[in-house]
Amino acid sequence: MSRVIPINLEDLSNSNVVELFRMECKRSWDERTTGYQVIRTIAAFANDIQNLNGGYIVIGMEERNGRIVYPPEGIPHEQIDRIQKWIRGHCNRIDPPYQPIFSPEVIDRRHILVIWVPGSDIRPHRAPEHERGPLRYYVRIGSETVDAEKNGLLAQLLSLTAKVPFDDRRAQNAKISDFREIKVREFLRDIRSGLSENVDTRDVYRKMRIAVPVNGYDVPKNVGLLFFTDDPEVWFSGAKTEVVQFSGGNAGNVIEEKTFRGGLHEQLKAALSFLQSFSTEQFVKIDHSIRTTGWVNYPIPALREALVNAVYHRSYESEPEPIKVYLHPDRIEIISYPGPFPGILKEDLERGNPLPPLPARNRRIGEFLKELKLAEGRGTGVPKIYKSMEENGSPKPRFDFDESRTYFRVTLPAHPEYVSVSALRSAAYLKATGKNQEALALIKSAWESHMHSATLAMELIGMYAQEGKIENARKVLDAYAALGSPVLLPKVVNTMIDTYYSAGYPSEAKDLLKDFPPLVSSSDALHTAIISRRMGEERYAHVFFERAGDAIMSDPRALQEFAQTKMKLASDHYRKKNDEVAQETNRRLLKEARELLERVLQMDTDRTRKAWAWRDLARVKSWLNAPDSEIESAYKNAIELLPQEQRFKTALSSWRNRKR
Structure with missing residues (x-):
């Protein structure tokens, strides 16, 4: 070293x-x-x-x-x-x-x-x-x-x-004794510098270039005071970071305020740690896979880069305003003062555009932050913010400043689904207190601001359905189909199908089934199959059960419903007595139903589910002309599991009478 x-x-x-x-x-x-x-x-x-x-x-x-x-x-x-x-x-x-x-x-x-x-x-x-x-x-x-x-x-x-950048200038109104040696040596240990072993403190300060000799004595540099004193505000009034959390609504009441002080790297680390507590992770399992996909409301790399850039590029010369971080329910704003140097235009901050190679405002601050691995290379911050937000599925970040360049603001919009979750929680509280119209207005407002949110679309469709406003519900579906993710569209369509059928519009529900989105996950296909069964549309149910694939193989309810669908379709084919193909299809469907029911009976599920599976299996075996002993045993197993269920006893009695 x-x-x-x-x-x-x-x-x-x-x-x-x-x-x-x-x-x-x-x-x-x-x-x-x-x-x-x-x-x-x-x-x-x-x-x-x-x-x-x-x-x-x-x-x-x-x-x-x-x-x-x-x-x-x-x-x-x-x-x-x-x-x-x-x-x-x-x-x-x-x-x-x-x-x-x-x-x-x-x-x-x-x-x-x-x-x-x-x-x-x-x-x-x-x-x-x-x-x-x-x-x-x-x-x-x-x-x-x-x-x-x-x-x-x-x-x-x-x-x-x-012209010497402000952070590299001498501080004539400070003394070397204002430095905290322990902070300097901790910094050197953190970056694994061999200077930490040097016992001559003044020599260390000189070699770090945080102090320079002037007329026989050493004078601190501003960068040293900003990093290695207990309170840089003594010399630089704006050298702190304020974080303010606001509530939702037009009032924007303050929920919490925190101020971070100390060396720039210390307040930066503390503020980042605090902000990380607002970055909530959500994970969803991907069908047919051990992998998961997920999102956070605010990706940590974007938060870090935005705050580091504020500390690095703001002015500490005669600037009384601190760095300000505003936490709103749907966004985080990070504001520093003043704005960028002339020569940087707003279009330079758009994705893919290189920043002009203008001189940095501070040359030493950036160097120390890089040595601590808090900052990266010049010109990498803005692209990294864009990349991090995109990978998280978040809306694009926004960068803005006024014409006089008095401030620079980075806005990180929250992930759409996080905004949805927040709105749903607030709406649930309003509904619990009897304020249904306020809840509807809140969800409608949130949806209009985030029309690509599947969660909000489904909630609004359901709330309109409760109000009997079916046409309004359909408009939400159409808007989401135009703007939302194709991956999540089936969830919204299922909600609308359910709404139509429950409200007494079976033909409209069936039309949506006919034109169901081609891109559908296993879980969504399963949901559609179950809705189709409830509507009596067994053919559609069978199609969607098959599209669900292996996802149903570990779900006893889905397996039994699929078996019942096959039983109903088999019955329809059986009625075509003179159609040889129909009769072959009947037997194939019944055999497939038998396999599904036998799988349900091998699974760890509740007594009621198993009892009804035995009853269905008895019927299938009867139609397949299985040995009488197998059919009677299946009925008896159902009765043993649910002795109070009279329908099982009636079915067994009817079967026995037919055999006589």
């Missing part, structure tokens, strides 16, 4: 916390070629045109196809001092002079030289093109060092003259 640079060497060499474009790897060393390439790159990192706090140059390692090559090539140990002296000497040719930080390291028993080049406080710098070449301004574009003037970036670079 390095005791010179604060970052963990393993993380650096694996590009875990430093983006690869902030690293320059040189497989070997040659003064005439590699030497001046390194000097130009030092100047480019020092110019830090995007405020990423410079970068690292590693001599003795190779980068190939975007990955670090292992094991490293390494450089001879005896050359390291000479290489450092050469680079130090030639850095004096940089105008104004700039000296990076050197850290000889060993990886896999190979010697390498790490050169840390933090962003400069006195930029811009020029460097020689080659040994006798002119001085030019260099910057980094992606992973390349380029001439700023030739690439049209000189004006942008010159506009940064002597």
Whole structure:
């Protein structure tokens, strides 16, 4: 572990916390070629045109196809001092002079030289093109060092003259003693930095660049006060995070308020932990599979990225407003101040659009958050929020700011089914207190805002049915069919079929059966089969029982109802006495019914279910002309299980009379 640079060497060499474009790897060393390439790159990192706090140059390692090559090539140990002296000497040719930080390291028993080049406080710098070449301004574009003037970036670079990002400035109104050493060392241990073993506290502060010597004494930098003091608000009034939870309805009453204080990373972790308690998981088993599918009301990766971006990109300079997180029943809003820099347009924040490479507002805050693995590479936050919301089945996130750019707001809509669950709970309470019309109005309002919610569609259809408003119920089905998920459409159709039949509209119910959606899950097909039986539509019932597939094989009720459907269809075929095909179909259906009933009797189910299964089996065996002993035994088993059921005794008596 390095005791010179604060970052963990393993993380650096694996590009875990430093983006690869902030690293320059040189497989070997040659003064005439590699030497001046390194000097130009030092100047480019020092110019830090995007405020990423410079970068690292590693001599003795190779980068190939975007990955670090292992094991490293390494450089001879005896050359390291000479290489450092050469680079130090030639850095004096940089105008104004700039000296990076050197850290000889060993990886896999190979010697390498790490050169840390933090962003400069006195930029811009020029460097020689080659040994006798002119001085030019260099910057980094992606992973390349380029001439700023030739690439049209000189004006942008010159506009940064002597401009130091606020988080990297000296804090003249604070003292080194304001730092909490225990917080600093805890941070270094968390990132597994070798600096944690350095007992010289002031040296640690200097090497972390959270303090700088001025006129013989050390002065803190703002980033150090933001991370490593008990109360950053002493110096930065808005350096806190407020979370407010609101109730539903127009009043929007406050349910709970919490304020998170402390170092930026500490309040960020605490706020994330609190917000995770609002991320409720729901899982549903997939038919014919051991897999499950599910959703959360707010995906954690999206929440984390939105809050991290707020901490990273807000201003701490003369900005009294804290980060605000508003928890509404149907969304979370994360607001930071001020808005984005000019040059970022709202369309830049739409999915798939790259953000313009403008300088970051804070260069040190992002670096520390990345080292703690709380933040990732530049430009990854917005795409990750979109991806996380999409994978969860949530509506798209929204990003907005006003024309004056006084704020930046990220809105994460809740998962539609979570909104549905919340509305259903509220409606159930209203109905329990006799406020049925208010409950209907609440569900109707929720549905109109989330017309792709199957749960709300089914509830609203049912509530309209109770009111006798069948036409309104049908309009809900039609709207969902146009806007909702095809996967969930069968559930809504089943609800409407049930509604039609119960309300005395059998022909309309049958029409829906005829045009039933082709994409249907096993559980939905089973539900449709049972509804069809209740309607007396045995042919449709048989079709949907078959579409349910293996899902019915572990369900005693479904098996018995399927058997009864086959029995009814067999009876219909039996009446066609002169139709040989019909008679063959009759026997096939009866044999299939017998197999299903025998399976029910082998299952662990209640006495009533088994009793009726024995009774049905007795009838099937009678129609199949089974031995009399088997038929009588089946009836007797039914009577033994339910001796109080008179119909079993009557059926047995009738069968005996027919046999005489």
